[in-house]
Amino acid sequence: MPVIGELIKKAIELGGKLNSENSPEKDQEKVLTQLLETAKDTAFGKYYGFKNILDAEDIPKAFQNKVPYHDYDKIYNEWWKKIREGHEDITWPGINKYFAVSSGTTSNSKYIPVTEDMVDAIRKTGIQQVVSLSKYDLPPDFFERQIMMLGSSTALQQQDGFLQGEISGISANQIPFWFQSFYKPGPEISAIEDWDERIEEIAKNAKDWDIGSISGIPSWIELMMKKVISYHGVSSIHDIWPNLSVYTPGGVAFEPHRKSFEKNLAHPLIYIDTYLASEGFLAFQNRPDTDAMALVLDNGVYFEFVPFEPENIDENGAVNADAKALGIAEVEENKDYILMISTVAGTWRYMIGDTIAFTNKERSEIRITGRTKFFLNVVGSQLGVHQMDKAMEALQEKFNLAIPEYTVAAIEENDEYLHRWYLGKDSGDADEAAVKDFLDAFLRENNKNYNVARNKALKSIDVKIVPVSTFIAYNEKQKKKGGQVKFPRVMKAEPFGKWEDFVKSI
Numbered sequence: 001m002p003v004i005g006e007l008i009k010k011a012i013e014l015g016g017k018l019n020s021e022n023s024p025e026k027d028q029e030k031v032l033t034q035l036l037e038t039a040k041d042t043a044f045g046k047y048y049g050f051k052n053i054l055d056a057e058d059i060p061k062a063f064q065n066k067v068p069y070h071d072y073d074k075i076y077n078e079w080w081k082k083i084r085e086g087h088e089d090i091t092w093p094g095i096n097k098y099f100a101v102s103s104g105t106t107s108n109s110k111y112i113p114v115t116e117d118m119v120d121a122i123r124k125t126g127i128q129q130v131v132s133l134s135k136y137d138l139p140p141d142f143f144e145r146q147i148m149m150l151g152s153s154t155a156l157q158q159q160d161g162f163l164q165g166e167i168s169g170i171s172a173n174q175i176p177f178w179f180q181s182f183y184k185p186g187p188e189i190s191a192i193e194d195w196d197e198r199i200e201e202i203a204k205n206a207k208d209w210d211i212g213s214i215s216g217i218p219s220w221i222e223l224m225m226k227k228v229i230s231y232h233g234v235s236s237i238h239d240i241w242p243n244l245s246v247y248t249p250g251g252v253a254f255e256p257h258r259k260s261f262e263k264n265l266a267h268p269l270i271y272i273d274t275y276l277a278s279e280g281f282l283a284f285q286n287r288p289d290t291d292a293m294a295l296v297l298d299n300g301v302y303f304e305f306v307p308f309e310p311e312n313i314d315e316n317g318a319v320n321a322d323a324k325a326l327g328i329a330e331v332e333e334n335k336d337y338i339l340m341i342s343t344v345a346g347t348w349r350y351m352i353g354d355t356i357a358f359t360n361k362e363r364s365e366i367r368i369t370g371r372t373k374f375f376l377n378v379v380g381s382q383l384g385v386h387q388m389d390k391a392m393e394a395l396q397e398k399f400n401l402a403i404p405e406y407t408v409a410a411i412e413e414n415d416e417y418l419h420r421w422y423l424g425k426d427s428g429d430a431d432e433a434a435v436k437d438f439l440d441a442f443l444r445e446n447n448k449n450y451n452v453a454r455n456k457a458l459k460s461i462d463v464k465i466v467p468v469s470t471f472i473a474y475n476e477k478q479k480k481k482g483g484q485v486k487f488p489r490v491m492k493a494e495p496f497g498k499w500e501d502f503v504k505s506i
Contacts, residue, residue: 024328024364027297033059035302035342044079044091044348060327064304064349069325069340071318071351072110080346083113084160091346092117098156099164100278111164112278117344121300125281128296129274132286136270138245145212145243146184150202150224184209199224203231206240213246215274217486218257219404221247223472225264238266250274252486253368253385256392260402260426260468275368279352280343283366292365295328300344303328305337308355308372310382312338317372319351333358336369336384355384371489382449385489391442392423398438401428405471405487409496416459420496422503424468436463466503474502 033054040050048067056062079091088095091113098114156163185202192198206228214221225237232240247269254261254271262268273293275283280301283293295303304325306312312323319338331337336355342348356366370385388408396403405424410417421439440461444451450458471487491499 022298024295024297028302028328029060031298031300032063032302032342035300035344036063038344039092039346042089042091042093042346043082043087044346048348064325067349068321069319069323069349069351070347072353075347075350076111080111080113083346084111084162086161091348092344096345097163099162101164102278110278112347113345115345117300118280121344122276122281124299125284125296128299129272129284129286132284135287136246136272137288138270142212142243142245145182146209147182148184148209148211148214148216149190150185150214150216150221151190184211199227203228207232209241210243211241212243213248214244215248215250217252218249218254218261219252219472219487221249222257222261222264222404229264236266237264244269246270246272248272248274250276253389256389256396256406257404259396260404263402263427277352277354279341279347279350280345282339282341282352290359290365292359292367295364295366297328297364302342304340304342304349305331305356306340308336308338308369308384313372317353325349328364331358331361333361336386338372355386357386383443383447387443387447388489390446391439394442395423395435395439396428399428399430399435401430401435402426403468405468407471407487407489407491407496407499409491409493410458411493411496417457418459419461421461421463422470422499423463423465424471425465426468430465432463432465435465436461439463464503470503470506473506474499477502 036045036050036054036059039045040054045051053059053062053066075091082090083095084099086095092115094115096113096115098119100112100114102110102112185198185205189198189201189205192201202224216224228240229235229237234240238244244265249257249271250273254273270288271291273285273291275281275293281296281299282301282303283295285292286294297303304327306319306323306325312320314320319340325340326337334357336357339352339354339356341350341352343350351372353371355369355372357369359365359367367386370388388406392403392406395401401423402425403423404426406421408419408421411420421436423435440454444454475487488495
């Protein structure tokens with residue numbers, strides 16, 4: 001009998017029972033008050049009068065009236081840049097040790113401050129997620145298996161007196177000593193900076209590990225599994241890790257990847273989604289009978305929600321200054337919102353760039369529906385990534401294709417606009433014209449704005465099917481190869497032109 005696993009499982013079950021069920025509004029008001037109280041003597045807190053906000057009868061309303069929205073460029077140029085120059089007490093007390101470097105899917109790399117308070121908050125949310133495993137039907141011996149965490153390198157870079165890397169690398173670098181025996185590929189392999197070298201070492205050592213769960217972005221986890229399978233000459237990853245039963249995707253929608261991903265398995269896994277961004281650990285799936293994630297409302301992050309409507313965003317995808325933000329009590333289910341956060345890392349009314357929809361308001365459960373800059377609306381089509389993902393799922397089912405990657409742009413040719421799609425095929429075969437007609441019909445049927453646009457300014461669409469390896473090769477050419485890199489679903493004309501030149505060159 002797996003005694004240790006049984007004890008761990010019982011401890012987790014007890015932790016789940018001890019969790020309190022405060023109202024979302026009370027949790028969020030408490031978090032906002034704590035954030036303002038802690039940061040009231042910082043340069044940011046003094047400039048925007050946090051002490052006066054704390055004296056207000058309605059603190060959330062006063063906060064909205066006093067503090068403007070910030071996108072990355074605004075808060076970095078006005079505030080975070082001063083932290084990089086060595087100044088203390090700028091947007092959070094003291095000065096942080098780490099900067100998270102974003103993968104830069106929509107722009108050049110971003111540098112997000114990671115404070116000790118944020119590291120602690122991420123750790124606490126990780127424990128909450130572990131506690132939620134008590135709700136899943138997992139055998140006791142699962143809790144004795146090892147966990148493969150495949151992110152970016154944990155070998156952080158020194159720059160300007162700070163340690164910097166992607167958030168997965170910073171988080172893995174902070175793993176407590178008691179977890180080291182469970183964590184794979186382990187600190188030595190995880191510190192290898194070159195992605196291909198790291199995957200080669202994982203493949204070499206894979207048979208020595210008893211992996212029960214894996215976490216990481218689907219496309220890169222899939223590449224890792226293929227390498228392990230090929231290295232050992234087996235037919236599935238379960239031939240190497242027979243006890244693998246849980247996968248935590250995180251970062252991107254999993255469904256478009258499912259078909260190609262599951263080709264590497266002997267049987268499907270339990271999928272538990274997470275929302276760990278460079279700015280914090282924001283949500284995770286905490287029960288088995290949903291694929292939505294519960295927002296973490298009591299741990300260092302204050303959320304606001306701006307309705308994702310054309311009048312609320314500018315042409316660059318930033319929130320308009322006069323757009324009304326809603327609190328957790330005011331949102332509605334099945335509507336898209338732009339997510340704004342204020343955190344213990346010194347982000348204030350910060351536009352993280354994602355859009356979400358509430359699937360269950362009572363449980364504060366959400367689904368990521370896209371990126372504000374991955375919103376195709378050049379000719380009024382109002383096409384979001386969530387709708388594109390649904391179209392890809394339907395297309396894969398219809399044509400028996402596996403398409404884990406895709407990208408699209410609105411381009412102008414002969415004074416007319418068209419949407420040009422590139423689909424990254426992992427397996428299967430289909431006629432491009434048939435795929436184009438199906439994709440166009442699906443989007444017309446499921447998006448009334450797209451249908452109107454197709455009858456007016458959007459004259460046609462174009463579909464090109466290429467090997468999925470083309471997407472991987474382009475990331476490599478852009479020096480964006482690794483566990484946290486996500487290929488942009490929507491491109492503007494200039495980067496799309498570079499992408500097309502690359503495709504034509506191979």
